[in-house]
Amino acid sequence: MKEISNAKELPKPSLRGLEGPMLSHIVAASENNVIGSHNALPWKLANDFIYFKNKTWGMPIIMGRNTYESLKKSLPGRINIVVTTKTNWHPEGIFIANNINDAIEKAKESDAKEIFIIGGGKIFEQTMDIVSKIYRTRVHADVTGDTFYPEINQNKWKLVSEKSFPADDKNNYPYTFEVWKRKEPA
Numbered sequence: 001m002k003e004i005s006n007a008k009e010l011p012k013p014s015l016r017g018l019e020g021p022m023l024s025h026i027v028a029a030s031e032n033n034v035i036g037s038h039n040a041l042p043w044k045l046a047n048d049f050i051y052f053k054n055k056t057w058g059m060p061i062i063m064g065r066n067t068y069e070s071l072k073k074s075l076p077g078r079i080n081i082v083v084t085t086k087t088n089w090h091p092e093g094i095f096i097a098n099n100i101n102d103a104i105e106k107a108k109e110s111d112a113k114e115i116f117i118i119g120g121g122k123i124f125e126q127t128m129d130i131v132s133k134i135y136r137t138r139v140h141a142d143v144t145g146d147t148f149y150p151e152i153n154q155n156k157w158k159l160v161s162e163k164s165f166p167a168d169d170k171n172n173y174p175y176t177f178e179v180w181k182r183k184e185p186a
């Protein structure tokens with residue numbers, strides 16, 4: 001066996017393979033954390049659609065079956081992965097995963113630098129502890145709804161950027177694009 005006389009000769013550990021893609025939530029939530037009502041969005045925010053499209057374009061998106069039903073079709077330009085317990089269900093343009101881990105593994109096959117979990121409530125709830133970044137559009141209103149986003153725990157999360165906009169004819173409430181990063185690695 002060849003003796004290694006100098007520690008510098010040891011092969012350097014590679015980070016490749018250890019650094020996975022960023023796992024993120026992207027969500028719009030009112031001041032009282034409502035994200036949905038009767039399987040639809042309880043506001044009209046055209047700029048949030050544009051923001052969502054720009055952030056997620058080309059990336060894998062993971063969603064619950066209800067959210068997929070609310071969209072009524074797959075979102076173009078993105079790898080759509082729908083989490084469902086259904087097995088004999090194969091809508092066009094989407095990948096199906098029977099649990100969240102499988103959805104994430106499927107998303108990783110794309111080699112994208114970021115994987116977006118796009119909702120809804122049930123999927124956000126189950127992945128709150130494993131995401132590293134949250135893009136939250138804060139909708140500055142208290143609205144009535146039936147689906148909620150968890151409160152962001154500021155002991156665990158740091159607000160790293162925010163940009164606010166007033167309501168206008170295409171956005172029916174004022175809103176802030178917030179970006180949160182987890183303080184400790186997920």
Ligand SMILES: NC(=O)c1ccc[n+]([C@@H]2O[C@H](COP(=O)([O-])OP(=O)(O)OC[C@H]3O[C@@H](n4cnc5c(N)ncnc54)[C@H](OP(=O)(O)O)[C@@H]3O)[C@@H](O)[C@H]2O)c1
Binds near residue numbers: 063068119
């Ligand atoms: N404001 C926002 O940013 C935003 C974003 C997305 C959605 N939304 C809103 O959120 C609402 C939908 O949210 P939701 O909580 O009702 O539903 P959801 O999270 O979109 O989907 C729930 C469904 O996903 C599947 N599922 C969840 N966890 C699973 C697991 N661990 N393994 C296998 N399957 C699993 C189940 O589908 P099966 O029943 O088929 O098994 C479950 O019924 C709508 O109002 C929508 O408009 C808002």
